[in-house]
Each structure stands twice: as structure tokens, then as C-alpha cells.
Amino acid sequence: MDTPHHRTTTPVTEHLLRGALDLEDTGHGRLLPHRLPPAARRQIPDDQLALAQAQPSGVRLAFRTRATTVELETLPTKRTYRGYPAPADGVYDLLVDGRLTAQATVTGGRVRTTDITTGSVDIHEGPPGTAHFADLPAGDKNIEIWLPHNETTELIALHTDAPVEPARADGRRVWLHHGSSISHGANATHPTATWPAVAAALGAVELINLGFNGSALLDPFTARAIRDTPADLISVKLGINLVNSDAMRLRAFAPAVHGFLDTVREGHPATPLLVVSALLCPIHENTPGPVAPDFDGRTLSYRATGDPAERSAGRLTLITVRDELARIVARRAADDPHLHYLDGRDLYGEADHAELPLPDRLHPDHAGHRRIGENFARHAFDAGGPFAHRTD
Template identity: 65%
Template sequence: MHNWITTPITADLVRGAVELEPTETGVLPHRLPAWVRRQYDDPQLEMVESQPAGVRLAFGTRATAVELDTRPTKRVYTGAPPPPDGVYDVLVDGQLVDQATVTGGNVLTIDLATGATARQDGPAGTVRVAGLPDVSKTVEIWLPHTETTELVALRTDAPVEPAADQGRRTWLHHGSSISHGSNATSPTTTWVSRAASLAGVDVINLGFGGSALLQPFIARTMRDTPADLISVKLGINVVNADAMRRRAFVPAVHGFLDTIREGHPTTPLLVVSPVLCPMHEDTPGPTMWDLDALARGELRFQATGDPADIPAGKLTLNLIREDLARIVADRADPNLHYLDGRELYGAGDNTEHPLPDDLHPDAETHQLMADRFTKLAFDGAFAS
């Protein structure tokens, strides 16, 4: 029988979130601030920014048992198999010691053929961890990276305090669904989280599935967020959404970087172009769900643009890489660097690890990308 201590979940116990929103029963971590959320009316971005990729509770304690009540919001796609419950990774002094899931919670059903959504509210559940060593330690609970998670209550059998500052550098990263963690099996195995662990840095992950569209408010959020290292992985969602033509893309990238530089004038800043995606290398967007595959119970994507439209300004990944490399070179900023995304995942990798849905890498490839990014960025551009 445990003598439980309930500790309010406050910002000093949460890392990786930009803001905590009070709710009727707890707090909801956000990766974009409230002033941004008031500026847009985009259900996709609204959904993914509240999915806590890279967000974790971190506290010091002697507790041997921990309980965390949460209310998840799970996504279900009409006609497709339900995804598995999101995974919570529990680390003690940086080492994974347990994993857990929370059943129940809210369910958001999305009809990919029509775009219609329906929400069904459900109860909170509990993550339980026991048998921890009775010594002073740092406990981290990483939240499911693709499952919106309201934090309701934290209970332990010993007092907790905010995790001690270990003097680590803060890495601020922005990108698309691959950075968000699509197809990774748990929150610490996304390529971004794994790279942060390998490099010994604290990460703030502003990877937003389907939503890295050079929005000025994301640049302003990055401008205002303290960071020692910054990277932006740009381009794939611009093609996916067929969001802009080439003549608009180049000044939009310059403006995005200008805004970040207003708050971080000399911080090492790495621009990363898209990883290999064969269907969009030389074929423009938009990217659409493959409804024939969906009828078979599979989630796959297809390119629906016409290469004949390229002379009129339609974008492909090869064109985006060409523009990003030129932008970085033209800016003549000694602390601005460029990384071709195909160095993280390229043609040879696609042969051995094909994209399972034709757009996102598999779980093993997340680890491969993390290992390569650590060497190329933290031992390369960020080290110079």
C-alpha cells in the first residue's frame, strides 16, 4: 500500500512544451502558444500541435512508484485498422526502464474520403510504474508523440521536485510529420528524440505532421524560444499541399529565416532539405490519400501533380533542394548551414528500407536517420 503524494503538474515539471493550457481537470501541453492558436483556423495544425512530440515530465524523486492520470485523444481513420494505443516511455537517469499505454480516452474519427470528423469523449486512464530504486534519481515520462494527451494528476510515494538543470544545450527543431515521428514506435525512438539523446541535448520538437508550410507564426515562435542550436527541415509539406509556386517559395524561406534570426542572430542554424521520397522527386503535389489502398485497409499516399506543370512554377523535391542550397549560400551567414536530406535517407536506403506508405520512413529508419543526423549536425555543422 502506497502513501500517495499528489503533485500539481506545473510548467517546471514539463519539458518540450511551449505552453500548458489549463483544462477543467488538468493541463494540456501545447507546442505552439495561445496567440498562435488564435491566428489560424486549420484543423490539421490544431490537431498535430497538441500531440506532444518530445514533451515529457521530468522530476527528481526517491519514489519507487509513480502514477500519472491522463486523458488521451486517439485518432481512428474510417475504413482503416485502428492504430495501437500511444506509448509512454519511462526513463530513470536517462535509461529506459518501462513503457506503458493508456486505454480509453477520447476518440477522433476521421473520414479520409470526405474529411469529416467526429469526436467521442471518454474517461481518463492511468500510467503505473512500480519497483523503481529507492534512491535520488531523475524520472522522465515521455508522452505519446502522436496522441493528444491531457495531464490530469501525478502521484508518487515520495516527494518530487523539478529535475535538476544538467547544463545541457537546448536544440530547437522544426519539421514535418517525419520530424513529428510518423511510424516511430515510441516517443524516444523518433529520429529527433534519439538524436537529442545521442548528442546529450534537451530538445524542443516543433515537428508538425502535414503542417510545415513556412507559416510566419511558427518562425515567430522559434524567434521567441530560447535555444542554443536550431534546425529547420523544410519543403516536403509545401509539395504535399501544393501550397506555393517556386517564385513564392524562395522569398518565403528567406522571410522564415529572417524572423528566426531576429531572436537568434548568431545561433547555429541548420537548414535541412527533404529526405528522399521517390514519388515526389520529380513529380509535383498535391499528395493525396490512395483511396484504393484504403479500401484494402491500407494507409498509403500518392502524388497527383503533373510534371508538365513544372515550367509554370510547380515544386518538386529536387527543385526545393536546389533552392534551399542556393538560399543558404546566398545569405553568406557564417552560422547558417545546409544539409541535404538525402544524406539522412537516400536512394540506397530506399532500396533496403522502402517507405511503407510511400511517404514516411519506418521505425528502423528513424534510428538510422538519428544516427546520421548526430554525426552530420552535432559532430559537424553545430560543432563548427
């Protein structure tokens, strides 16, 4: 800002925020966006989902202003693992009238270090910081600031050199997507590069991203959160976490899918609902979980530890899950014309893997996210797709 006289400070409220289902007052003037509502959070059984849903993938501030300098004051929480390299600072993407214009990071903040051998957690408190954006285009404009998809972010205040007002409604449809770590944005380099953000931009829709690292597990509280959230389009991507967590057997899987979809339909009886199976993942196509990390001191990768021979006993593999999901959706679609199925290998299959292999054998890289988002937009939003604009 040029001088304090030109500085406008705007508290961050729900009126400026999109993509979050709740905004928690954590004290000291800080607000924490959550991607699950309080009732769901009270039923979360583990830290993995509790932390994942507090990472603001797809959450952004949206406002209109003439400001050419914008500062967002936050307190980030950075997650590290003892013995592993520290991750890079989370990236903030600033869009002007829908176009990525600037990026920033916030150093410092709180550091949460986990020892994966013992499960112990150490927390080091650090100071808030500021994401700074300058030399923005003059004149009235719509600005979005997408928060880091992989870094818990408590919001403090928005500082600008001109007043702001909440973004106006533009009539775009709301797409709610639920999925696993890939939907969350694992390995994506910045928040608008996650595949759901890429697909949302191509489909000209407003995104609510309920992709949670390791936690697309057919949890009833997640189904209820989807049920109770207004949306024009809904997709649920299921499979990889059910296999790599070894969370259930085939006998339990089909009824759990039916129950999840039944709950969603209670709140969205006629909303286009797309069930998406897992992307190609060679380590789990024919081999059950659980998955285990491999770390050679420099790079992290993953391996499946199950025994393929136990498939006959009901252990889940990706091939089994895809077959079951296709069967379930086909049976339900006879009475539900708005229910659709998409094989995840149409988003990332053999040819994609040959060109863009999974660097850690589980998650795509930046180019992979782009490919998946483009393929999803083509299958879902283009003419003839389940999310295409209807004139009837």
C-alpha cells in the same frame, strides 16, 4: 502504491514539463501541453496543424525522486478515421537517468473520429486513465516520462510513493527543431524512437520538437514562435510538405524561405541555424503534389498526383526545392557565418531507401527513424558539424 499513506500526489505544472511552449488549463483539473504559443494558435488556418501541435511529440515530465512506483493520470484523445483501422494506444516512455526503463499505455479516453470523405468529425467522450510504472530502481534518480508523440494528452496528476521535485538543470544545450510529419514522428513506435529524440539523445541536448504533421509550410506564426523561444541550436527541415500539399509555386517559395529565416534571426541573430532539405522520397522527387492516400482495406500508402510536365510552370518537386534551399543558404551564409545547409538525402538517401524502404511511400518505419536520427547526430553534433561544441 502499497497503501494510501504512501501515496504522494503532485499537480503537473510547467516546472515539471519540458518541450512544450504553453500549458493550457482545459478545466476539471486538466492541463493540455501545446507546442505552439497562444498567439500562433490563434492564427492557425486548419484543423490539421491545430491537432498536430497539441500532440506532445518531444514533451516530457522531468523530475527527481526516490519513488519506485510512478503513475501519471491523463485524459488522452485518440484520433481515428472512419473506415480505417484504429491506431494502437499511444506509448509513454519512462527514462531513469537517461535510459529507457519502462513503457505504458492509457486505454479509454476521448475518441475523435473523422470521415475523410466529408470532413465531418464525431467525438466520443471517455474517462481518464493512468500510465502505471512499477519496480523502478531504488534511490535518488532523475526520471523523464515522454508523452505519446501521436496522441493528444491532457495531464491531470502525478502519483508516486515518494516526493518529487523538478529535475535540476544539467547544463545541456537546448536544440529546437522544426519539420514535418517525419519530424513529428510518423510511424515511430514510441516517443523516444522519433528521429529527433534519437538525435537529441546522441547529441546530449534538450529537445524542443516543433515537427508538425503536414504543416512545415513556412507559416509566419511558426517562425515567430521559433524566434521567441530560447534555444542554443536551431534546425528547420523544409520541403516535403511544400511539395505534397502543392501549397505554393517556385516564385513564392524563395521569398517565403527568406522571410521565415529573417524572422528566426530576429530573435536568434548568432545561434547556429541549420536548414535541412527533404529526405529522399521517390514519389515526389520529380513529381509535384498534391499527395493522395491509397487504402486497399488493409494498408495505407500515398501517391503523388501532380504532373511532372508542370515543373516548368513553377510546380514544386523535391529536386527543385533542394536546389533552391542550397542556393538560398549559400547566398545568405556569405553574411551569416552561423547559417548552414544539410541535404536531407545525407540523412536518408538512395542506399537507405534500398535497405529501409518507406512502408507507405512517404514516412520511414521504426528502423528508418533510428537511421535518420543517427545520421543527423553524426552530421550535426560530431566534431566539425554545425552543432558541435565550440571551445572558441
